[in-house]
Amino acid sequence: MYLRKSRMDTDFEEVSMEETLSRHKKILNDFCKARKLNVVEVLEEVASGESLSARPKMQRLLELVRTGLYAGVVCIDLERLSRGSSMETGYIMQILQTNNCKIITPGKTYDLQNDSDEQFTDMKFMFSRYELKSINTRLVRGRNHSASEGKFMGSVAPYGYRIYKLQGMKGNSLRIEPEEAKIVRMIYDMYGEQGIGYNTIAYQLNQLNIPALNGKWGQTSVVNILNNEVYLGKIRWRREPVKRVIEDGMLTKKRYTNDNYDLYDGMHEPIVTQEMWDNVKAKQKSRGHHSTHVAKELKNPFATILVCENCGAVMKRNVPAKNQKTSAWYRCPTRGCGCKQMKCVDVENAILEGMRDWLAAYKIQIESGKPVNTDQTDTALDAVIGQLAQLQAQQNNLCDYLEKGVYTVEMFTRRNAAIQKDIQKLEETKAELLQKQTEQEAINRTALEIIPTTQSILDNYDILNPAQKNALWKLVLKKATMYRGETKGELRVKLYPNLPR
Numbered sequence: 307m308y309l310r311k312s313r314m315d316t317d318f319e320e321v322s323m324e325e326t327l328s329r330h331k332k333i334l335n336d337f338c339k340a341r342k343l344n345v346v347e348v349l350e351e352v353a354s355g356e357s358l359s360a361r362p363k364m365q366r367l368l369e370l371v372r373t374g375l376y377a378g379v380v381c382i383d384l385e386r387l388s389r390g391s392s393m394e395t396g397y398i399m400q401i402l403q404t405n406n407c408k409i410i411t412p413g414k415t416y417d418l419q420n421d422s423d424e425q426f427t428d429m430k431f432m433f434s435r436y437e438l439k440s441i442n443t444r445l446v447r448g449r450n451h452s453a454s455e456g457k458f459m460g461s462v463a464p465y466g467y468r469i470y471k472l473q474g475m476k477g478n479s480l481r482i483e484p485e486e487a488k489i490v491r492m493i494y495d496m497y498g499e500q501g502i503g504y505n506t507i508a509y510q511l512n513q514l515n516i517p518a519l520n521g522k523w524g525q526t527s528v529v530n531i532l533n534n535e536v537y538l539g540k541i542r543w544r545r546e547p548v549k550r551v552i553e554d555g556m557l558t559k560k561r562y563t564n565d566n567y568d569l570y571d572g573m574h575e576p577i578v579t580q581e582m583w584d585n586v587k588a589k590q591k592s593r594g595h596h597s598t599h600v601a602k603e604l605k606n607p608f609a610t611i612l613v614c615e616n617c618g619a620v621m622k623r624n625v626p627a628k629n630q631k632t633s634a635w636y637r638c639p640t641r642g643c644g645c646k647q648m649k650c651v652d653v654e655n656a657i658l659e660g661m662r663d664w665l666a667a668y669k670i671q672i673e674s675g676k677p678v679n680t681d682q683t684d685t686a687l688d689a690v691i692g693q694l695a696q697l698q699a700q701q702n703n704l705c706d707y708l709e710k711g712v713y714t715v716e717m718f719t720r721r722n723a724a725i726q727k728d729i730q731k732l733e734e735t736k737a738e739l740l741q742k743q744t745e746q747e748a749i750n751r752t753a754l755e756i757i758p759t760t761q762s763i764l765d766n767y768d769i770l771n772p773a774q775k776n777a778l779w780k781l782v783l784k785k786a787t788m789y790r791g792e793t794k795g796e797l798r799v800k801l802y803p804n805l806p807r
């Protein structure tokens with residue numbers, strides 16, 4: 307059992323940390339008793355920071371999990387486990403997953419071997435940036451070292467070069483492919499000296515039937531050549547080449563090009579001179595071209611959940627051109643749909659206001675979001691199941707008696723009918739209790755997950771970025787619809803909170 311209270315937590319009542327901890331402990335103890343969970347060790351901490359080094363008990367927990375002897379870790383909600391950097395979250399998740407350790411909360415049990423649960427767990431870590439990274443510092447350090455020696459670390463040679471194995475030492479370097487090197491210099495000349503644009507360069511190369519790395523020349527391949535320091539004889543080494551990012555609401559692995567990569571002097575020959583390089587950079591600047599690609603960030607906090615009330619299409623977020631003096635707007639993509647476009651801020655504010663109202667009303671409805679005690683139901687259910695087992699045993703005995711001739715067929719039939727009737731009655735009761743248990747669990751999930759998450763979004767809205775907002779909105783909202791019948795008409799927003807059935 308892992309209990310943690312941090313200064314970041316927002317609570318319904320203003321109570322001391324110790325009080326919150328003991329309240330959580332009571333909830334969890336009752337929960338474990340009802341579920342007959344054998345708690346081996348209780349780890350409790352008031353963490354001042356979010357980092358692993360500031361959480362000795364979490365370190366202990368991971369140590370225990372690594373023994374592989376634990377079926378699960380019980381905590382009040384997922385956020386107890388990690389709210390730190392995404393790297394640490396990923397680290398913790400990885401250890402739980404590889405040791406087949408479930409996360410058990412009163413609202414839900416998360417099995418990390420199960421894909422959808424893993425996805426949900428990922429999303430639930432509210433303040434992480436959702437980049438799960440495998441940590442293998444030794445490998446990274448080794449590769450860093452090779453890069454700093456000027457060896458080529460990639461698996462595909464840049465256009466103009468071929469990879470070859472270094473003699474007498476580990477690793478690879480690059481040798482110039484003369485025909486391709488000519489083309490590289492030509493591209494630098496066309497852009498840097500003659501001032502020809504990316505697209506035109508690509509077009510002309512294709513006209514000349516010059517083969518590109520992947521068939522045909524395009525703007526991207528030209529830009530890549532103009533921006534790659536490898537042609538200057540350098541090795542660029544990025545520490546974090548692959549990131550897990552959210553794009554249009556989907557978690558995807560993506561090559562992330564950041565500006566902070568390391569440059570080392572390579573062991574290979576340059577193809578272009580510093581002067582040629584500088585000319586290109588100066589031209590790019592004067593043309594207002596970015597010299598590096600910036601990874602596309604998710605800008606739409608309602609990606610995939612905001613739909614048109616009229617036609618059900620997912621609303622598109624449009625960004626104004628530089629000279630347009632307006633802000634981003636939502637637009638229904640369906641041709642001929644009567645839904646008029648609407649400024650994003652107005653829609654966002656309407657949804658925020660709506661969720662605030664909903665939360666206030668809902669908290670009253672479920673008594674300030676307090677979870678219900680499921681003890682009684684659980685106990686009753688256990689009793690019914692026990693009785694059913696007894697009756698079934700009796701029924702088996704009847705068959706024995708009949709076979710051994712203790713009972714006549716008539717006696718058997720009468721007794722059996724009586725027992726069968728009892729079993730039927732108990733089965734009905736069992737079904738009712740199961741139904742009740744499901745309902746209570748739904749209430750608890752709402753109280754322990756949906757309500758606090760909504761509260762957190764509203765409280766921290768200003769410090770969240772759009773991707774984080776989106777991840778959180780998707781937890782608490784099944785969808786939101788919007789509609790505006792006339793330009794400058796009234797905006798109608800409908801919210802569909804993600805309540806358990």
Ligand SMILES: [Zn+2]
Nearest residue numbers: 614617638643
């Ligand atoms: Zn529409």
